[in-house]
Amino acid sequence: MTVSLFIFLAFVTLTLMITAWAAKKSSGAASFFAAGRRITGWQNGLAVAGDYMSAASFLGIAGLIAFNGYDGFMYSVGWLVAYLTVLLIVAEPLRNAGKYTMADILAYRLSPRPVRAMASLATLTVSTFYMIAQMVGAGALVSLLLKDSGIGYTTAVSGVGLLMIVYVVFGGMLATTWVQIVKAVLLMGGTLLLSILVIGHFDFSVSAFFDAVAHVKYTLNGVPVEQDFLTPGLKYKPPYGALDLISLGMALIFGTAGLPHILIRFYTVPDARTARVSVVWAMAIIGAFYVMTTFLGFGAATIVGRDFIAKNGGINMSAPLLAQALGGEIFFAFISAVAFATILAVVAGLTISASSSFSHDFWSNVVHHGTDRGPYEEVKVARLTAFVVGVVAIILAIVLGPGANVAFLVGLAFAVAASANLPAIVLSIFWKRFNTAGAVAALGAGLASSIVLILLGPSVRGPANAIFPLENPGILSIPIGFAAAVVATLVSGDRSSEEKFAELQVRGNTGLGAEKPTAH
Amino acid sequence: MSLHRPPEWERLAATPQFRHLLVAKAGFVVPATLFFCVYYFALPVLVGYFPEFMSRKVWGPLNIAYLFALSQFLMAWVIAFLYTRAARRFDEMADEVVRMHDDVGGEGRQ
Numbered sequence: 001m002t003v004s005l006f007i008f009l010a011f012v013t014l015t016l017m018i019t020a021w022a023a024k025k026s027s028g029a030a031s032f033f034a035a036g037r038r039i040t041g042w043q044n045g046l047a048v049a050g051d052y053m054s055a056a057s058f059l060g061i062a063g064l065i066a067f068n069g070y071d072g073f074m075y076s077v078g079w080l081v082a083y084l085t086v087l088l089i090v091a092e093p094l095r096n097a098g099k100y101t102m103a104d105i106l107a108y109r110l111s112p113r114p115v116r117a118m119a120s121l122a123t124l125t126v127s128t129f130y131m132i133a134q135m136v137g138a139g140a141l142v143s144l145l146l147k148d149s150g151i152g153y154t155t156a157v158s159g160v161g162l163l164m165i166v167y168v169v170f171g172g173m174l175a176t177t178w179v180q181i182v183k184a185v186l187l188m189g190g191t192l193l194l195s196i197l198v199i200g201h202f203d204f205s206v207s208a209f210f211d212a213v214a215h216v217k218y219t220l221n222g223v224p225v226e227q228d229f230l231t232p233g234l235k236y237k238p239p240y241g242a243l244d245l246i247s248l249g250m251a252l253i254f255g256t257a258g259l260p261h262i263l264i265r266f267y268t269v270p271d272a273r274t275a276r277v278s279v280v281w282a283m284a285i286i287g288a289f290y291v292m293t294t295f296l297g298f299g300a301a302t303i304v305g306r307d308f309i310a311k312n313g314g315i316n317m318s319a320p321l322l323a324q325a326l327g328g329e330i331f332f333a334f335i336s337a338v339a340f341a342t343i344l345a346v347v348a349g350l351t352i353s354a355s356s357s358f359s360h361d362f363w364s365n366v367v368h369h370g371t372d373r374g375p376y377e378e379v380k381v382a383r384l385t386a387f388v389v390g391v392v393a394i395i396l397a398i399v400l401g402p403g404a405n406v407a408f409l410v411g412l413a414f415a416v417a418a419s420a421n422l423p424a425i426v427l428s429i430f431w432k433r434f435n436t437a438g439a440v441a442a443l444g445a446g447l448a449s450s451i452v453l454i455l456l457g458p459s460v461r462g463p464a465n466a467i468f469p470l471e472n473p474g475i476l477s478i479p480i481g482f483a484a485a486v487v488a489t490l491v492s493g494d495r496s497s498e499e500k501f502a503e504l505q506v507r508g509n510t511g512l513g514a515e516k517p518t519a520h
Numbered sequence: 521m522s523l524h525r526p527p528e529w530e531r532l533a534a535t536p537q538f539r540h541l542l543v544a545k546a547g548f549v550v551p552a553t554l555f556f557c558v559y560y561f562a563l564p565v566l567v568g569y570f571p572e573f574m575s576r577k578v579w580g581p582l583n584i585a586y587l588f589a590l591s592q593f594l595m596a597w598v599i600a601f602l603y604t605r606a607a608r609r610f611d612e613m614a615d616e617v618v619r620m621h622d623d624v625g626g627e628g629r630q
Contacts, residue, residue, distance in 0.1 A: 077592045214581035232567045242568020502533035510614040
């Protein structure tokens, strides 16, 4: 396993060099929070893809397909289609009218303090849940991969946490962006290589590959069975399977455009047109990646086999074990290192989104009423927050331990983004009548209903005791978020937000008055 | 800054050029959003409620369900491509609105 450690250390060295370079270049708030708004379209496209493709995508979906065939692949589809919501509806007005955080666009014409306080709460919730899921995953992965080298769960979790603190505290958004870019290139390279090896295993015959996928052999309850893995229904079964799938789709399609760590990426480019270009780049990369999950997942099912994976580390080890079967120890080490890099980059992106929101939204605008306290204080508070968030995440991940059931936390993050953040963002851009009460109600009701439904659902209570039968709450919590927004807006009768609607419309659609990139 | 005088925003928002921009954008974004939502949610609905139909093999071992899932990727890329093309026209229209602001002695693109 020393090869794996070596490759991982090479990645860490490279990213620390990037951080040192970024720290030297960085000065002022726009530099720390938005990389000076000088990131180019393709760079930001790669960074968005890097922020988005987490370990859940790389290890999780490969495993889902390896074990459940078609149903796992269907999971892949929503992750790309979701970017159409980002492209068509959110990215450009956000870049035109905002500054550093998701809440900027809400505070534009609504009362800033209540809206920013709620938006900051939603951002911190989404980021922390998502981060803990990633950290526990990282720790569990390391203890599996490196069990001979003496690096245990606690060391791995602390290491990941410490590195993400260093990237964010010293390098800010510039370092975080380049860590994402390096990771995205590594992940795409590794996935492409693995896909080519899978097809090569079938003598480069796609039809031979799919013939094998149609006849996968494994053991079910002690009995050997043969199964067509292209058939739907292996995972999502009646009575609630179809509803759960639709609910998951809703969380992805409407949640991606409400993920704070994705949204703040659009502040790092010079203008809305570049933001648009970067979404298209991200869609090309993310789409290519998820199409290749066909080869990763079905490859693991046919070449390695479910039985072997189940005995050697479980479902999340499908991709690394496939690499081992096809390319030996060195390739196994490389793919494992790519998985670490993936986790590390994602947690860094989450950390900067949480600390920007706490500092810019909560500290400057809620506690200090938006009075100008100087950009240095905002950056200082953000650095301190990043440190605190990192330490808390390390402690929580260690307390929860490697066996904790954390997969539902990612689902929860998407559900909150779709049910709380997205209604508030979309209605504030498009509905003139929308007001402060509506935004606070959407954020509050979306957040609360997502959490409550997950707590009542099968992920937490187990399938037998579940009060709410679906794993994914979106189908109920998203309408609740929108309904709360509309009802609270109409009931409150406050029309002061209509005054600035024309201004937001003109700015959002033309870029007049938008934040400019900083000078060199 | 003259930009922050409310009447200037109201004036720009009321110009026919800006209204045209909004109508043109909505003319693309609304149908495109409806289309991709219907197309995307057709997948879990068909797979969830009509599994026999979706399992029908149409091309070697490939069934309707798999081909439909693959087509979603193509659909997303095509809409992104069409939007990028349409957006060039929106950009020109937006520039026209910005120029009108310049013409009355504003600061233009800040």
